[in-house]
Amino acid sequence: MAGLAAGFALFLSAFVAATIIPAQSESVLTGLILADQLSTVLLVTIASVGNIAGSVVNWGLGRGVDRFSEARWFPVKKPMLDRATRWYHRYGRWSLLLSWAPIIGDPLTVVAGVLREPLWRFLLLVSIAKTGRYVFLAYAVSVWAGYNLASGAEIGKH
Template identity: 50%
Template sequence: MSAFWELAGMFVSAFTSATLLPGSSEAVLAGIVALGTASATSAVIVATLGNTVGSVVNWAMGLFAARFRHHRRFPLTPEQYERYAAIYAKWGVWSLLLSWTPVIGDPLTVVAGVMRTPLWIVVPLVMLAKGARYVAVAGVVVML
């Protein structure tokens, strides 16, 4: 498989992993780095971009769906929304540095949209957080 297709798959995996859909982009990144068919740097950059774009989708969902937050099809339950909104209210935009974490990270980006946080603030914070996670994963694989 060519590096292009592996990196394209990395982007798709990272994108879907950042949305409220399940995914495991770290495993895909680790595989690409371990196989060495694409450079670790390229894989980290593509994973970071894909995951950040997925978070922007979450932010947009929150932005445009805020008025429907009590609807049964809203991506967060009322309890989840209240918990993430409390974290967001306490820590503000800096809570987006937790966007890399499992379980709470992706909903925080939805809440950022609901709270109407400007995209120019969301993108750098999310990209920094998610990029750091991918650098750490790639670093561990390279050291092994």
């Protein structure tokens, strides 16, 4: 049951971190990898699915941004949206490969919705970016902690 709660907490933190609400999921993933209660592959999968789902929320908000772009409660302000739109126009859909990046990633996913990027292409590029980031993080944490991801054994121990 503790594993289920940990997985849900990771999913929720990754989901919220991908939306336009400021949050971070990397520390949750790192802590769970080091706690070694669930497999790293499962943790990366849970974090990726949650983060991708949060980006789909941003894409959906972008589809309807005209309705709330001037609302005080809407966290993506016009200058940020304009900057992300310029970036998106300059680099096109490939800029979604930076959707994992702090500060520019979330606005890019909103702009993809504003500019009517097809959902299937959005999902493909965002999935590559977000999953790649979590795979890299899991690898880095495992190397730092001295674990072999393939076998689960400590590196240097027999």
